[in-house]
Amino acid sequence: MKTNRLSDTLAQALNDQMTKEAHASQIYLSYAAWADGEGFGGIANFLFRHAGEERNHMMKILEYILKRGAKVKVVAIPAPPSNPTSVNNCFEKVFEHEVDNTKAVYKIVKMSFNEEDWITWNFMQWFVKEQDEEETLALELLDKIKICGGEKATHQALYELDKDLEKTPDDATLARDVTTEEP
Ligand code: FEO
Numbered sequence: 001m002k003t004n005r006l007s008d009t010l011a012q013a014l015n016d017q018m019t020k021e022a023h024a025s026q027i028y029l030s031y032a033a034w035a036d037g038e039g040f041g042g043i044a045n046f047l048f049r050h051a052g053e054e055r056n057h058m059m060k061i062l063e064y065i066l067k068r069g070a071k072v073k074v075v076a077i078p079a080p081p082s083n084p085t086s087v088n089n090c091f092e093k094v095f096e097h098e099v100d101n102t103k104a105v106y107k108i109v110k111m112s113f114n115e116e117d118w119i120t121w122n123f124m125q126w127f128v129k130e131q132d133e134e135e136t137l138a139l140e141l142l143d144k145i146k147i148c149g150g151e152k153a154t155h156q157a158l159y160e161l162d163k164d165l166e167k168t169p170d171d172a173t174l175a176r177d178v179t180t181e182e183p
Contacts, residue, residue: 004069007115011070013108014120018061020104022077025054027097030080031090040158042166043087049170057130064123087158088151095138102131129174136172141165 006014032047065072084090105127112120144164148157 006065006068006070006120007117010108010111010115010117010120011065011068013111014061014065014070015073015075017104017108018058018065018072019075019077020101021054021058021061023080024097024101025051025058026077027080028054028094031084031094034083035087035090038087040087040162042162042164043090046165046168053170057127060126064120068119086151087153087161088145091138091141091145095135095142098131098134098138102135105131132174133172136174137170140172 004011028047028051032044032051035041035047036044062072081093084093105124109121109124109128112118112124144161145153148154148161153161
């Protein structure tokens with residue numbers, strides 16, 4: 001009796017996405033280590049926390065593949081890209097990475113839609129919302145560094161930013177949650 005409820009193509013796409021989330025975790029980990037080495041302990045703390053979040057995303061997909069009766073393939077995680085050249089560059093890279101991940105999530109949503117696999121489609125909506133949050137958070141980082149002067153940010157401004165990020169919550173407020181009372 002066949003108990004695998006995922007098509008081969010979707011199982012492969014989900015396995016690929018699982019690796020992509022692990023890769024994202026490595027990227028945040030490497031940027032965090034870079035930031036710490038540059039003396040930005042607060043930025044590093046923020047990025048280390050995020051590395052953990054990405055690892056959780058990987059686990060969610062791994063668990064989903066198993067629960068749907070398909071095979072999980074744990075493969076090598078690609079190396080993260082080169083270190084950022086500045087805090088401004090770091091935040092730009094974070095934003096670009098999140099946009100790239102959103103595109104990958106959309107692809108699986110579309111595949112599951114085309115296959116009329118509504119359980120996978122429904123599962124992937126969690127990731128769609130997560131990407132909304134992560135892009136919003138990454139854009140907020142870019143706004144902060146822009147206010148600090150971007151590539152020309154002074155040591156004083158970077159010092160303040162570093163302190164701020166130590167306390168920045170991991171979740172951004174989404175447009176859908178905004179009200180007139182709480183803009
Ligand atoms: Fe798991 Fe930042 O995407």
